[in-house]
Amino acid sequence: MIIRVGHLYPEYLNIYADRGNIAVFLHRAASRGHELRVEPITLGTRLEPGAHDLLYVGGGQDREQTMIAPDLAARAGALREAVEAGAALLAVCGGYQLLGRGYRGRDGSWLEGAGVFPLETLAGETRMIGDVLLESTLEEAPGRSIAGFENHAGRTVLDPGCETLGRVVAGFGNDGGSGYEGCRVGRALGTYLHGPLLPRNPWLADLVLSWALAHATGAGPQPLTPLSDELEQEAHAVSSARARERGGRPVRS
Amino acid sequence: MSVRLAAETAAATAVARLSRFAGRGGGTTLPGKLVWMLDPGAVDALARRLPGGGVLVSATNGKTTTTAMASAILSPTRRLAWNNSGANLASGVASTLLLARDAELGLLEVDEFAVPEVIRRTRPRIVCLGNLFRDQLDRYGELEHIAERWRAAVEHLADTTMTVVNADDPLVAVLAEGREAVLRFGVDDPTQGRDGLQHASDSKYCVRCGHPYRYDAVYVGHLGAYRCPSCGHARPSLDIAAREIESQGLEGVAFTLTAPGASARVRLALPGLYNVYNALAAASLCLALGVSLDRIVSGLERFRAAFGRFERFAAGDRTVLLLLIKNPAGANEALRTLQEGDVPPVVVVALNDRIADGRDVSWIWDVDFEPLLARATRIVATGERAAELALRFTYGGLARERLEILPRLESALDRGLALTPPGAELVVLPTYTAMLELRATATARGFTRPYWEQARAS
Numbered sequence: 001m002i003i004r005v006g007h008l009y010p011e012y013l014n015i016y017a018d019r020g021n022i023a024v025f026l027h028r029a030a031s032r033g034h035e036l037r038v039e040p041i042t043l044g045t046r047l048e049p050g051a052h053d054l055l056y057v058g059g060g061q062d063r064e065q066t067m068i069a070p071d072l073a074a075r076a077g078a079l080r081e082a083v084e085a086g087a088a089l090l091a092v093c094g095g096y097q098l099l100g101r102g103y104r105g106r107d108g109s110w111l112e113g114a115g116v117f118p119l120e121t122l123a124g125e126t127r128m129i130g131d132v133l134l135e136s137t138l139e140e141a142p143g144r145s146i147a148g149f150e151n152h153a154g155r156t157v158l159d160p161g162c163e164t165l166g167r168v169v170a171g172f173g174n175d176g177g178s179g180y181e182g183c184r185v186g187r188a189l190g191t192y193l194h195g196p197l198l199p200r201n202p203w204l205a206d207l208v209l210s211w212a213l214a215h216a217t218g219a220g221p222q223p224l225t226p227l228s229d230e231l232e233q234e235a236h237a238v239s240s241a242r243a244r245e246r247g248g249r250p251v252r253s
Numbered sequence: 254m255s256v257r258l259a260a261e262t263a264a265a266t267a268v269a270r271l272s273r274f275a276g277r278g279g280g281t282t283l284p285g286k287l288v289w290m291l292d293p294g295a296v297d298a299l300a301r302r303l304p305g306g307g308v309l310v311s312a313t314n315g316k317t318t319t320t321a322m323a324s325a326i327l328s329p330t331r332r333l334a335w336n337n338s339g340a341n342l343a344s345g346v347a348s349t350l351l352l353a354r355d356a357e358l359g360l361l362e363v364d365e366f367a368v369p370e371v372i373r374r375t376r377p378r379i380v381c382l383g384n385l386f387r388d389q390l391d392r393y394g395e396l397e398h399i400a401e402r403w404r405a406a407v408e409h410l411a412d413t414t415m416t417v418v419n420a421d422d423p424l425v426a427v428l429a430e431g432r433e434a435v436l437r438f439g440v441d442d443p444t445q446g447r448d449g450l451q452h453a454s455d456s457k458y459c460v461r462c463g464h465p466y467r468y469d470a471v472y473v474g475h476l477g478a479y480r481c482p483s484c485g486h487a488r489p490s491l492d493i494a495a496r497e498i499e500s501q502g503l504e505g506v507a508f509t510l511t512a513p514g515a516s517a518r519v520r521l522a523l524p525g526l527y528n529v530y531n532a533l534a535a536a537s538l539c540l541a542l543g544v545s546l547d548r549i550v551s552g553l554e555r556f557r558a559a560f561g562r563f564e565r566f567a568a569g570d571r572t573v574l575l576l577l578i579k580n581p582a583g584a585n586e587a588l589r590t591l592q593e594g595d596v597p598p599v600v601v602v603a604l605n606d607r608i609a610d611g612r613d614v615s616w617i618w619d620v621d622f623e624p625l626l627a628r629a630t631r632i633v634a635t636g637e638r639a640a641e642l643a644l645r646f647t648y649g650g651l652a653r654e655r656l657e658i659l660p661r662l663e664s665a666l667d668r669g670l671a672l673t674p675p676g677a678e679l680v681v682l683p684t685y686t687a688m689l690e691l692r693a694t695a696t697a698r699g700f701t702r703p704y705w706e707q708a709r710a711s
Contacts (some may be wrong), residue, residue, distance in 0.1 A: 011457075015390070017618030023648045061395040067463055129391050131612070149613045151391055195615050199644040231647060231658075235640035242606070
């Protein structure tokens with residue numbers, strides 16, 4: 001099966017090793033006999049309705065994010081339609097913020113987002129930096145462990161009743177206070193976790209791939225053949241130990 | 254010297270002796286931390302004692318090597334207060350100024366984040382700024398944030414302070430715009446241009462208008478000859494340039510150093526275009542100090558490597574080459590240098606995640622390891638985050654049977670040596686704290702001497 005991936009603004013949003021996430025999708029799809037075709041979508045590129053099974057948005061520095069934000073906001077309709085039609089979407093860090101309704105700067109400025117996720121982000125005084133450990137709140141995998149790294153000044157506040165990615169075991173999460181991390185709408189996931197996210201959380205990569213495959217085939221999501229994932233589990237164990245040890249505490253700069 | 258400063262100096266010097274005596278390293282930062290704690294203003298007074306003033310050097314990559322090269326040029330004729338052991342925060346600078354009692358000139362390598370504080374306190378006569386790459390985002394924050402701090406610090410420099418900047422880095426070159434006393438250096442040899450910007454390059458958008466730059470040549474990361482097709486902002490003209498560059502693999506690199514009114518051929522004993530940039534920075538700051546081109550060339554040619562950056566030592570009938578990696582741009586250059594020589598059969602890569610390494614290890618995914626993965630017969634992943642490296646390598650296409658994972662550094666070094674045929678070289682690519690530990694192991698086995706002894710001897 002061919003899985004069509006739209007990678008949004010890869011040359012602007014790539015600050016936290018987003019290509020690691022793409023590499024994981026490529027290899028895990030290939031191990032199951034599927035082919036991932038990644039198409040960059042950048043300033044001025046048209047987003048064809050129904051042309052992608054999986055959309056990926058990474059994180060960028062403030063300057064780069066400001067550069068692409070208007071272009072992304074102009075795609076709000078197309079992105080929401082894609083998600084409503086069952087395409088999978090993964091947005092990390094800055095991409096997560098930009099797919100909310102908007103970002104309120106410390107000077108009161110408002111950066112319009114694409115509104116895929118029902119949330120808003122407010123710039124904070126300090127950055128929340130460190131290792132993170134979550135327990136998944138996804139209905140497909142309740143309680144499963146997710147380990148990553150976060151580095152964000154924005155406090156993301158979800159509308160009441162929103163689905164999240166996970167409950168924070170160690171670290172800060174969405175806003176450092178709610179105890180939850182990430183957001184889910186249909187087959188769209190947004191999260192602050194990089195590291196990158198997928199190499200050390202392979203089951204999550206497989207879940208998103210199964211959604212993309214479901215969109216590609218038009219059938220319901222089917223679980224993928226398990227892989228050995230020995231190294232992945234080892235990396236996950238080290239990363240979650242780090243979060244338990246030192247997650248959620250301010251780092252001296 | 255005031256009574257208070259004299260008392261503090263005496264106390265801190267005693268602490269340095271004690272620290273060395275207790276085997277806690279070279280006593281390089283403890284006395285400075287003490288002075289810093291007792292009286293940060295003492296640093297101002299210590300800096301004012303230097304009759305020749307101070308030179309400040311900062312950059313994401315190459316500040317240690319640049320400063321060491323400058324020392325090789327300057328030390329035959331001037332007594333230096335040089336923080337040569339990598340203690341480059343304000344407290345390390347304080348220690349150096351304290352302990353170098355009869356120094357004439359301060360030669361200060363300064364951490365990017367500490368630049369504003371050290372400028373404010375030491376009021377250097379020359380500020381040399383090399384480059385800005387993404388580096389340890391968990392510690393330094395975003396590139397723009399560092400650039401903003403540098404901008405504010407440079408604005409407060411006295412008009413008489415000379416700024417030496419790398420013209421090939423747009424974010425750095427722009428800092429000198431509008432200043433009177435400026436020296437701009439850069440590479441001028443399009444034959445050395447890379448195919449294009451590397452993955453995840455920084456600063457590729459015009460500092461004025463945000464449009465992507467067009468490059469006539471890309472040399473290292475985003476460093477090169479750039480021009481904005483939209484607003485015309487371009488690399489400024491070069492006062493000091495490297496031309497006719499000739500790589501000699503891992504053995505070194507030669508180039509023609511062109512300064513106003515003179516030029517000379519330089520043969521560096523260090524490899525890589527990034528070391529040409531370091532040599533340019535060192536040459537420029539020495540020219541700003543009035544050193545002759547002849548002395549600069551002989552100093553550069555005499556120079557071997559700075560601590561842990563490019564060090565070769567004998568381990569029985571094999572050699573070990575240590576090449577520090579710490580961020581994508583620096584690691585990519587180290588890897589490119591390896592590929593210019595014969596790719597070694599065995600490579601040990603060591604990843605730690607302490608504060609000095611960066612706790613966020615995601616940067617390894619932005620390093621272009623792929624050519625190495627395709628050519629090395631065996632790779633040993635080690636360090637506290639060996640498992641993460643193993644994932645980077647296997648997802649990068651390395652077959653599982655060509656990968657070994659040994660988190661303990663010493664075991665990995667032994668395994669690497671065992672896999673290396675006699676007479677051949679083992680290449681080790683460690684992050685900062687892994688480098689310190691590997692060096693300590695090498696010292697314990699009699700491979701090398703400790704760094705503070707070596708620094709004194711040179």
